Amino acid sequence: MTHNGLEGVVDLHGTRLPVNTMLTPDAQPGDWLLIHAGFAIEKLDPQQAGETWALLRDLAQAATRSPAPSGTGIATPASTTQGDRR
Amino acid sequence: MNIGTRAIPEMLCALHASAAGLDRSIAFMEVCGTHTTSAFRCGLHSVMPENVRLISGPGCPVCVTAQADIDELIDLGSRGEVTLCTYGDMLRVPGKRGSLEKARGDGASIEVVYSSLDAVRLAQSHPQRQVVFAAVGFETTAPATAAAVCAAQELGLDNFTVLASHKLILPAMRALLSATDRPKINGFLCPGHVSVIIGSDAYRCIVEEFNTPCVIGGFEPGLLLSSLLCLTEMVAAGRVGLVNQYPQAVRPTGNPHAQALLQEVFEPGHARWRGMGLIPMSGLFLRQSYQRFNAAHRFSLKPVDDREPPGCICGRVISGLALPPECKLFGRACTPVQPIGPCMVSSEGTCAAWFKYGPQRASSNGVARVQQLQEVLP
Numbered sequence A: 001m002t003h004n005g006l007e008g009v010v011d012l013h014g015t016r017l018p019v020n021t022m023l024t025p026d027a028q029p030g031d032w033l034l035i036h037a038g039f040a041i042e043k044l045d046p047q048q049a050g051e052t053w054a055l056l057r058d059l060a061q062a063a064t065r066s067p068a069p070s071g072t073g074i075a076t077p078a079s080t081t082q083g084d085r086r
Numbered sequence B: 001m002n003i004g005t006r007a008i009p010e011m012l013c014a015l016h017a018s019a020a021g022l023d024r025s026i027a028f029m030e031v032c033g034t035h036t037t038s039a040f041r042c043g044l045h046s047v048m049p050e051n052v053r054l055i056s057g058p059g060c061p062v063c064v065t066a067q068a069d070i071d072e073l074i075d076l077g078s079r080g081e082v083t084l085c086t087y088g089d090m091l092r093v094p095g096k097r098g099s100l101e102k103a104r105g106d107g108a109s110i111e112v113v114y115s116s117l118d119a120v121r122l123a124q125s126h127p128q129r130q131v132v133f134a135a136v137g138f139e140t141t142a143p144a145t146a147a148a149v150c151a152a153q154e155l156g157l158d159n160f161t162v163l164a165s166h167k168l169i170l171p172a173m174r175a176l177l178s179a180t181d182r183p184k185i186n187g188f189l190c191p192g193h194v195s196v197i198i199g200s201d202a203y204r205c206i207v208e209e210f211n212t213p214c215v216i217g218g219f220e221p222g223l224l225l226s227s228l229l230c231l232t233e234m235v236a237a238g239r240v241g242l243v244n245q246y247p248q249a250v251r252p253t254g255n256p257h258a259q260a261l262l263q264e265v266f267e268p269g270h271a272r273w274r275g276m277g278l279i280p281m282s283g284l285f286l287r288q289s290y291q292r293f294n295a296a297h298r299f300s301l302k303p304v305d306d307r308e309p310p311g312c313i314c315g316r317v318i319s320g321l322a323l324p325p326e327c328k329l330f331g332r333a334c335t336p337v338q339p340i341g342p343c344m345v346s347s348e349g350t351c352a353a354w355f356k357y358g359p360q361r362a363s364s365n366g367v368a369r370v371q372q373l374q375e376v377l378p
């Protein structure tokens, strides 16, 4: 089903997920989108989203180089995704 | 502060330095279940200064849902003509008579959905079934419910309804600060995703009326730390302000499309919260023009008694008045395998986080690590 034709596909860690874009009607292919319960709820500032993503990647790499002390871990941004609107 | 220009060890040292200048203990409330879980997952509590505590607030959607609403949902889900669609977290929440999971085991038609629109699709493809969408959550999730109601209206569905117990976060924050039994809160770490919808300016009333600093923060370890540093620095300097530390997603006035959709479908009304009672204008209810999508009307649901399970102190936990280990049932009668209250079920629940990761207090190990960092930093 499409709702007002506002249906898109996002790339979440390599997995393609359908997403409704009625709350972000100006989303374009290539945008970073914040996803909640199947809806894109906001477009992210591309530069800041890229910086956050790069920092998380560096942290994840650092964590695999030296084991993290107990009780620590890296939270991945499960809802930060690269949009690819159909 | 931009986490791109300030690294985690540096922020941690600055946090300890700022806290060392305080002559008292302070506590910040994270008003969001995702912050609670994220803080526990990255071990934040164990590297915090001893005089700065992070306490959980009423921000986990499942945990704040009143027992009566959960009982109503389970009763409805057990009716033969109903297919109940729910987000996964609600499945194992215990009611007076079992849980939705148990009802499903006993043959009830209960589907876990990823999006509210999945429930609409199900109603469309199964016209002989009455499909009810269990709508819980805050301002972040309510637009998805509103979108589903609009979609059902456009499709002319007469077998789709919602049982809504959506909540608004600001009235709950106000209620906490106005309560006689007020938790100690020196500042709020405001919820990131709710703020995407309502905007950062919405918290001005808390800052101005209650003289309480508010920082809107993201969820990753660096963003969390940066928000706590900002709050601690404000308190240390005697400043009360509103800072948006999540500007990549949160705009001052929020998401206008989501707000318009909420305005179209819902109106605010008094809502019952777990352990916090009835909070004025803290819930979202379907407007008169959308009453045909109200499951409570369609199925003539009668009001149900609202009583927490005996011994469970979830209400005090989500109000920042008690920590999970203060509950006599914690880790004994109540575990994630056999939960008694919703705070132990939800992936965002404080009791579940404590059971899985806690207790994480500022430890000598954590302080030693900060000292090591101080030595290596220029």
Ligand code: SF4
Pocket: B311, B312, B313, B314, B317, B324, B327, B328, B329, B330, B331, B334, B335, B339, B340, B341, B342, B343, B344, B345, B351
């Ligand atoms: S430990 Fe269980 S019974 Fe106690 S407050 Fe938490 S959820 Fe409720």
